[in-house]
Amino acid sequence: MTVRIVSYNIFAPVYADRPDHYFKCKPEFLKSDYRWNLIRSHLKKEIDDHENTIICLQEVSLWFLPKLELFFRQLNYIFFHNLFGQQRNDYLSGIGIAIPMSMQLNSISIIKISDHIRSMSQPREKNTNSSTLESDLNQPISDSWEIAMSTPHVFICLQIIIDNKPLYIGTYHMPCFYKEPNVMAIHASVMKDLMFQLTNGENFILAGDFNIKPQDTSYQALIGKDCVDFNLPQSNTYEITYQCNTKQILKSAYLEKNGIEPKYTDFSHKKGSTRFCETLDYIFFNGDLTVEEVLELPEDPTSESYPDETHPSDHLMIAATFRLL
Structure with missing residues (x-):
């Protein structure tokens, strides 16, 4: 028996509909309605062409949500989602998983990762003696763990x-903290x-969209490659009880099938x-699974910037078919 996993960052309209910012794109290809028609077509093809297709978005x-709800309902799918962010940016950071209504569902977990990180920390007791105050002045203003605990990002998991x-x-x-690699490593x-x-x-x-590149230390640590010296940062503000389990590593579907990650998934x-x-973007996995097929991706972009006429997002949709052993 096989299952098809599709992952797609569909590019929130509050970002996309900005022709002055995406100045290399044709304005008509940035419009939400145009992009939605393409997104819907891409998703429907994956559902029509494969058995047991599960969609991760x-x-x-908020602009996309009612359209996605109706789209999946019409295809006899159920859509689990969580929107986070702020009203002013249309709750742009939401995620969701759609599965066929016929598929047996045993459990649903929705976890705010910053709260999970906070649960493994304890604020340090403040010492007000002069030597400590002098030491505090020499410490960096930002604390990577504190930043990691401030993000609204949510994780969804279904069994x-x-x-x-x-x-x-x-x-x-x-969360995209490319200027704060320690925060990325923590998450x-x-x-x-x-x-x-x-x-x-x-x-x-x-x-999902992990906002890390294959050459980044965080990615290397996830797949257990060249991460002998991988250490999470220390915190000046919190006592952290969490320790990374370096024995628990992931496999990546595209790397397993093709011997290399895609040339790009974001342009x-x-x-x-x-x-x-x-x-x-990656599809990681663990356990008695084998990758039978991955969605073929382009070698190079053919336009000056995404979105374009055939790519409705700045991300490519990725997909993999797994066989349960």
Whole structure:
């Protein structure tokens, strides 16, 4: 029995509909209605062409939500979602997982990762003697753990039954703190170990936009490659009880199937920044699963920036078919 996992950052309209910012894009291709028609078409093709297709989405903003709800209902799917962020940005950071209504669902977990990190920390007692105050003045103003605890990002995990076998499906949109690699390392490590904790030895798949590149230390640590010296930062503000379990590592579907990650999954050229073309999206997994097929992705962009006529998001949709052993 196989299951098809699709992961797609569909690009929130509050970001996309900005022709002055995405100055390399044609304005008509940035319009939400145009993009939605393409997104719907891409998702429907995956559902029509494969059995047991499960859809994991990121940047599910309030504008997209009713359209997605109706779309999935018409295809006899049920859509689990959580919107977070703020009203002024249309709750742009939402995520969701859609599964066929016929699929057996055993459990649902929705976890705010910053709260989970906070649960493994204790504020340090403040010492007001002069030597401590002098020492505090020499400390960096920002604390990576405090930043990691301030994010609104939520993780969704479902347990389903495929061919009488339990399988966990999770999706996450990692906060984009590329200038704070320690924060990214904290979220990546905590997210990985949380998935192992929730699944308790069962098969699982974790898909999403992780905002880390294959050459980043955080990615290397997730897959257990060249991470002998991987250490999370110390905190000046909190006593942290969490320790990364380096024995718990993930496999990546594209890496397993093709021997290499995609050349890129995110492409854009925005005003005031250089052309960005990197891999940020992954389908990780663990357990008795084998990757039968992955969605073929383009080698190089054919336009100056996404979104364009055929790509409704600045991210590519990725997908993999797994066989349960």
